[in-house]
Amino acid sequence: MTMPLMRPKRKNPILRTRQMNLPPWGRGRVALGLTAAAAEGRFELQTCRECGAVQYPPRDACHKCLSVRLAWREQTGRGQLLSATTLHHSNDLFFRERLPWRLGFVHLDSGPTLMVHLHGEVGEAPTRVRVGARLDRAGRAVLIGMPEQGSAHMADDRMLREMTSDPKFRKVLVTDGKTPVGQELVRAMVKAGAEIVWVGHAEPWKNYGGLEDITALPQVTLVPLDLTNGRSVTELAGEIGGKVDIVVNNAEVHRTFGIAGRRGTDVAKLEMDINYFGLLRLAQEFGPALRGRSADGVTSATAWVNLLSIYALSNFPPHGTFSASKAAAYSLAQCLRAEMRPAGIRVVNVFPGPIDDEWNQHMPPPKLAPAGLASAIVKALREGVEDVYPGDVAQEWLERWRDNPKVLEREVASGG
Amino acid sequence: MTTRRSYEGVAVAVPVTVPYVRYSTRSAHWFLGQALQALVREAGVPKEQIDGLCVSSFTLAPDTAVGVTQHMGLSPRWLDHVPTGGASGVMCLRRAARAVQAGDAEVVACVGADTNHVDSFRQSLGSFSNFARDATYPYGSGGPNSIFAFITANYMRTFGARREDFGRIAVAQRSNALKNPNAMFKKPLTLEEYMRARPIADPIHLFDCVMPCAGAEAFLVMSEARARDLGLAYAVVRGAIERHNAYAEDPIMVRGGWRVDRDDLYAQAGVRPDDIDFVQTYDDYPVIVMMQFEDLGFCGKGEGPAFVQARDLTVAGDFPNNTSGGQLSAGQAGAAAGFLGMTDALRQLTGSAGPRAVADARLGLVAGFGMVTYDRCLCTGAVILGRPS
Numbered sequence: 001m002t003m004p005l006m007r008p009k010r011k012n013p014i015l016r017t018r019q020m021n022l023p024p025w026g027r028g029r030v031a032l033g034l035t036a037a038a039a040e041g042r043f044e045l046q047t048c049r050e051c052g053a054v055q056y057p058p059r060d061a062c063h064k065c066l067s068v069r070l071a072w073r074e075q076t077g078r079g080q081l082l083s084a085t086t087l088h089h090s091n092d093l094f095f096r097e098r099l100p101w102r103l104g105f106v107h108l109d110s111g112p113t114l115m116v117h118l119h120g121e122v123g124e125a126p127t128r129v130r131v132g133a134r135l136d137r138a139g140r141a142v143l144i145g146m147p148e149q150g151s152a153h154m155a156d157d158r159m160l161r162e163m164t165s166d167p168k169f170r171k172v173l174v175t176d177g178k179t180p181v182g183q184e185l186v187r188a189m190v191k192a193g194a195e196i197v198w199v200g201h202a203e204p205w206k207n208y209g210g211l212e213d214i215t216a217l218p219q220v221t222l223v224p225l226d227l228t229n230g231r232s233v234t235e236l237a238g239e240i241g242g243k244v245d246i247v248v249n250n251a252e253v254h255r256t257f258g259i260a261g262r263r264g265t266d267v268a269k270l271e272m273d274i275n276y277f278g279l280l281r282l283a284q285e286f287g288p289a290l291r292g293r294s295a296d297g298v299t300s301a302t303a304w305v306n307l308l309s310i311y312a313l314s315n316f317p318p319h320g321t322f323s324a325s326k327a328a329a330y331s332l333a334q335c336l337r338a339e340m341r342p343a344g345i346r347v348v349n350v351f352p353g354p355i356d357d358e359w360n361q362h363m364p365p366p367k368l369a370p371a372g373l374a375s376a377i378v379k380a381l382r383e384g385v386e387d388v389y390p391g392d393v394a395q396e397w398l399e400r401w402r403d404n405p406k407v408l409e410r411e412v413a414s415g416g
Numbered sequence: 417m418t419t420r421r422s423y424e425g426v427a428v429a430v431p432v433t434v435p436y437v438r439y440s441t442r443s444a445h446w447f448l449g450q451a452l453q454a455l456v457r458e459a460g461v462p463k464e465q466i467d468g469l470c471v472s473s474f475t476l477a478p479d480t481a482v483g484v485t486q487h488m489g490l491s492p493r494w495l496d497h498v499p500t501g502g503a504s505g506v507m508c509l510r511r512a513a514r515a516v517q518a519g520d521a522e523v524v525a526c527v528g529a530d531t532n533h534v535d536s537f538r539q540s541l542g543s544f545s546n547f548a549r550d551a552t553y554p555y556g557s558g559g560p561n562s563i564f565a566f567i568t569a570n571y572m573r574t575f576g577a578r579r580e581d582f583g584r585i586a587v588a589q590r591s592n593a594l595k596n597p598n599a600m601f602k603k604p605l606t607l608e609e610y611m612r613a614r615p616i617a618d619p620i621h622l623f624d625c626v627m628p629c630a631g632a633e634a635f636l637v638m639s640e641a642r643a644r645d646l647g648l649a650y651a652v653v654r655g656a657i658e659r660h661n662a663y664a665e666d667p668i669m670v671r672g673g674w675r676v677d678r679d680d681l682y683a684q685a686g687v688r689p690d691d692i693d694f695v696q697t698y699d700d701y702p703v704i705v706m707m708q709f710e711d712l713g714f715c716g717k718g719e720g721p722a723f724v725q726a727r728d729l730t731v732a733g734d735f736p737n738n739t740s741g742g743q744l745s746a747g748q749a750g751a752a753a754g755f756l757g758m759t760d761a762l763r764q765l766t767g768s769a770g771p772r773a774v775a776d777a778r779l780g781l782v783a784g785f786g787m788v789t790y791d792r793c794l795c796t797g798a799v800i801l802g803r804p805s
Contacts, residue, residue, distance in 0.1 A: 024542055024554045031550035057551035057790055063664075082668045083573075085558075085565035088615045091538040092557030101556045103617075105566040105791070107667040113791055115555045115562070125569070142554055 002121055005156040007169055007195075008299055020295035020344045021093035025138035031058040033072050038133035038141035041385040043077050045112065046070040056112035077131035079108040081145060084118055084125045094137070097295075098162065104145040106131055116145040120157050123147075134163045134384045137294075137344035139337075155382055164384040165246065165303035165346050168193035173244045175200040175225060175282065176251035178208040180357055181307070184374035185248055186214045192378045195299070198240055200225030200251065202232075227251050227278030237285035242293070247286055248305040248377065251278055254359040258320035268321040275325035276332060279306065283336050291343035303381055304340060305348045306333045310394040312351060313401050314408050318362075337386075348386050350377055353393025366392045420684060423653035426513040427643035428801065429636050429766070430459045431759035433598050436631035436747040440531050444475040445487055447529040447752075451634040452488055455525055459636055460646060468494040468521030468637075470512050472504035472528040472751040474540060494521035502698045502786030503658065504528055505633070505755035506797030510656045512637035522638060529632035530750025537628045545789035552790060558617050560788050561625060564701040565617035567669050567792070571703050572619060574670065575718040579619060581725065582702035583610040585737070586623045586744055588729035589699065593741020595731065595772035596760075600629060600747035623744070624701055631749030633759045640804060649766035651801040654779070655684030658797035672704070673796035674783060675711040682713070685779075685800040689713045692800070693777040694736040694764060696757025698785035699744050704793070705737065708783050712798060731772045739764060739772050757782040758799075765803050778803050 027035065030046075037044035046055040048062040049069040061068050083105045090096050104118035106129055114131060122129055122145055129145040136142045144163070147154070155166055172189045176182045177199035189197045197220045201211070204224060214220050223240065226232040253274045255267045283304075293301040311323035312330035330349065337347035354360040356367040368391035376390035389398045400408045432454040434447050448471070456463050469492045471481035481497035484490070494515045498504045505528060512524035541559040542549060556562055571577055587607050593599035605623060613622035636648075643650040657680060662673030674681075682688060689712065697708040706720035714735075715723040727735040740746050740760035743753045761780040763769040769777075784797040 024549075024557060026542060026549050026553075028546055028550055031546075057547040083566035083570040085562055085569060085617045085620075086615075087556045087558045087562060087617045089561065089617065090557045091541055091559055092553075095556050095558075103556050103558075103562055103566075105570075105668060113667050115552050115566075115791065117555060125573070136554070138554075140554065 001151045002153045002157045004153040005161070005168060005298060008297060011297070017293065018097065018295045018297065020137070021097070022138040022342065022344055023094040023136050024092055025140050027140055028058070030060060033058060034133055035135065035139070035141040037072060038135050039386045040389075041383055043075045043131065043133040043143075044072040045075050047073040054108070054110045054112055056114055075108070075110060075131070077108070079106045079129055079131055081105070081122060081125045081127050081129045082107050082113070084122075102159065104129065106145055114143050116143040117159050118145045119147060119154065119160060121147040121150060121154055135346065135386060136163050139341050139346065139386070161298060165381040166192070167246060167378060167381055169195050169299045170245035170302065171196040171198075171243050172246045172248060173198045173200070173240065173286070174248045174250060175227065177201055177211060177214065177222065179250070180210070180370040181355060181373055182250050183210045183214050184370040185250060185377065186217070186220055188371075188374035188378045190217050190219050192382070194219060196221065198223045198244070202226040227281060228273045230281050233281045233285045237289065241286050241289035244286060244290065245293075245299060245301045246303045246305065246381065247282070247290065249279055249282055250307040252307060254319070254322050256319050256322070256359060256362070258317045268325070271321055271325040272328065276328040279329050279332055287336070287340065290345050291340065294343040294345050301345060303346045303348055304336065305350060305377055305381070308333065308349055308351050310351045310353050310389065310397045313397065314405060314412065316412060346384070346386055348377070348380050348388060350380070350388045350390065351394055351398070353391045353397060368393070420680065422684065423513050423517070423656060425640050426516055426653050427638055427640040427648070427650035427804070428509060428653060428762060429638065429643050429648040429650035430455055431762035431766075431768070432458065432634040433759055434529070434632035435598050436600050436629045436749050438532070438600070438627070438629050439534050440630035441533065442531055442630070444473045444529050444531045445479070445484065447531060447630060447632040448473070448484060448527055449488060451527045451529055451632040452525060455634055455636055459648060461523055461636070463490065466490060466523050466525050467492050468512060468515055468524030470496040470498060470508040470524060470526045472498045472500065472508060472754060473530050474499065474501065474750045475530045475536060492521065494524065499751070500754070500786045500795045501751055502700060502754040502793070503784035503795035503797045504751055504786060505758040506656065506782060506784035506799050507658055507795070509637060509653070509758065509799055510658060510797070513653055513656070516637055516639055522642060524637040525634060526637060526755070527632060527634040528752040528755035530630060530752055532628050532630040532750065547790035548788070560700065561617040561620055563788055563791055564703065565620045568701065568703040569619055570668050571670065571706070575721065577706065577721040579611060579621070580607065581721040582624060582706070583607045584724045585699070585702040585705050585729060586610055588733070589738045589742045590745045591730045592739050592772055593745030595770070596740050596746060599741045599745055600627060601741070601745045620701065626700060626743040626748035626753070629747040629749050631747065631752050633749070633752040633755035635755070635759055635762055649768070650804065651762055651765040652804050654687070654800040654802045655681045656797070656799040657681045658795070660796075661794050662796065669792040671717065672707055672711050672785065672793070674708060674798055678711065678713050678798070681798055681800060687779060687800065692779050692781045694739055694761070694774045694780045696738055696761050696780065696782040697742075698754070698757065698783055699738055699742040700748070700785065702744070704785060708785070712781065712783060731774050736774045739769065739774060754784055754786055757784070761801050765801055
């Protein structure tokens with residue numbers, strides 16, 4: 001049983017703030033395949049296309065038949081814990097701060113043996129375990145040995161909490177509360193145990209529906225935040241920047257035009273101003289504060305979530321300028337991820353298909369319900385996933401894009 | 417499989433130790449140079465007559481053995497670089513012996529040398545191998561401690577070994593080390609102290625671990641005729657084996673590659689395990705010493721705990737093991753640790769072991785074990801050395 005995490009005491013301001021020393025991040029190019037799968041929540045190992053042998057550690061030639069045709073394939077992770085140890089000494093600063101640290105050696109049913117971080121609920125060896133791949137604070141995949149049957153509070157495991165960005169007891173900023181997605185995000189964060197949810201509100205004089213419901217929640221505070229206005233972002237960052245643990249940037253402008261459908265650039269500029277420059281302004285003001293608190297105990301600053309769009313991967317001409325602004329935001333989010341990585345702050349990019357909201361009224365189902373999007377984001381934070389493609393349409397686009405981006409472009413251009 | 421040809425006519429001589437220091441600001445080249453100078457001085461062979469060089473080091477980079485030739489002003493006609501750590505002593509000897517037999521070289525210097533800067537151990541762990549960088553170092557960064565914790569815990573559970581059994585090995589080696597002026601550890605160790613030591617990676621405790629340091633070990637390989645001409649005391653090679661990545665199908669290491677070839681080793685030497693007067697096992701962790709007792713045929717698999725309870729492993733005992741104190745008590749000077757057993761075996765067989773001499777030692781076995789690239793050591797080797805007849 002994992003002891004449930006208790007609400008941490010208020011921080012004593014005269015005690016030192018623990019600084020982040022990342023766990024070892026060196027990996028070879030081939031080994032980064034494990035990270036690519038873990039970034040989306042999957043545990044994959046190389047499998048030989050010729051003889052079927054599963055390989056680990058990652059390598060360039062099959063250890064059974066010498067074929068170089070090795071493909072990453074999803075694993076069940078089921079296996080036998082052969083041996084375990086608890087480290088009381090480490091040569092690395094990240095682990096020295098976090099000793100004792102439990103490790104296991106697992107024989108996967110599919111063949112290879114793996115060194116893993118071991119969840120506290122896994123019993124003494126020999127016993128059955130389920131291995132999963134997670135991103136660690138350095139943004140690199142590591143393998144984790146989990147119990148076959150976890151208890152209710154298993155997410156509160158000390159080691160797991162170091163890997164994930166669970167909102168429980170954390171302070172969250174949701175940048176736009178006026179949309180259905182924003183309101184569902186607020187509810188989902190409160191339900192996930194967030195301590196405080198600040199909710200941005202760009203135009204407090206306008207009465208949008210639904211705000212009263214969420215502001216009635218005791219954890220929720222409305223704050224003025226207009227992402228088109230640098231001064232507004234700076235002021236809010238000055239007020240709460242040093243306290244925010246998770247930023248969820250869901251503010252977006254979405255209009256449904258291509259190039260020929262509307263003259264001029266006013267709408268496209270507005271889309272860029274929020275979707276791209278808004279992210280830039282927010283990241284410049286809130287990024288440094290997050291980086292400074294990334295190792296600050298069990299409720300450290302931990303993650304930055306960007307609401308992008310599956311159309312960031314490939315333009316959807318009926319929403320052409322929106323797609324372009326999201327592609328720009330995606331590119332900037334990759335820059336943000338690179339800049340946040342040295343501090344161990346996870347940048348989570350979310351690529352939904354059409355959301356069931358007012359700007360997708362002409363889109364046929366299936367559409368993603370705002371509540372479904374919000375729970376996908378909470379799940380990604382809890383499981384340490386950094387690329388999220390929620391919903392059937394996003395999954396389908398992703399599959400087609402990965403299969404052949406050129407074919408997708410042609411299909412979409414002909415209305416498919 | 418063809419049988420190995422004999423090592424007849426090969427002499428191994430002039431064991432050299434460059435005294436160990438915990439940390440050094442000097443480079444590996446400095447320790448190598450000291451070792452070569454001592455070889456030249458003690459053998460009475462001019463440097464120009466060293467026509468073969470075999471080097472093992474972890475801290476020579478970016479140089480390799482060939483860089484050493486220019487640095488030291490050597491011009492050998494035979495050169496080898498054997499970066500296999502704990503197995504390199506045995507492996508260098510085998511290669512050098514064949515070079516001498518084939519006439520490719522007449523006098524081969526075999527040197528294991530490493531420096532140890534304040535932070536070099538940590539830095540070497542993360543870049544030790546591709547597999548270590550990708551699949552072990554990110555997991556707690558315990559280095560080999562965590563791998564051997566797995567192996568030790570599994571061995572204890574499978575064969576009923578207790579910490580006390582491993583303690584007997586460590587305590588006996590410390591007793592040997594007290595008779596070795598070059599040993600880093602000068603204080604006696606009791607079994608109680610061993611048991612009370614702080615945990616490092618359960619079930620590994622402090623005195624199960626070696627202390628990294630800087631230093632060098634070296635010896636010369638030449639023909640018996642040449643050794644006699646030079647008036648050198650020497651040992652002969654009765655048999656030698658090596659094996660790499662053995663038993664890869666075992667999910668966790670319970671036996672080492674010695675077991676694959678040990679019958680050949682004893683057959684080549686024309687002796688049985690009982691005939692061996694002392695052993696120099698590779699002692700990165702006591703569990704591996706125990707496995708060598710088993711896999712080299714001194715007792716059956718799983719009988720290691722009973723074996724160490726029944727035998728006295730000190731230089732005065734009935735089964736002397738690691739007469740120098742081993743790395744556990746003399747220190748682990750990087751690749752030199754793979755030579756430590758060899759140089760002390762040579763001292764035992766050439767009458768220069770001083771107060772730690774094993775009485776009437778005529779036949780010694782030196783085992784090597786090196787390179788934890790992922791979850792086990794890959795290189796194993798062993799050699800039986802004897803006094804010349």
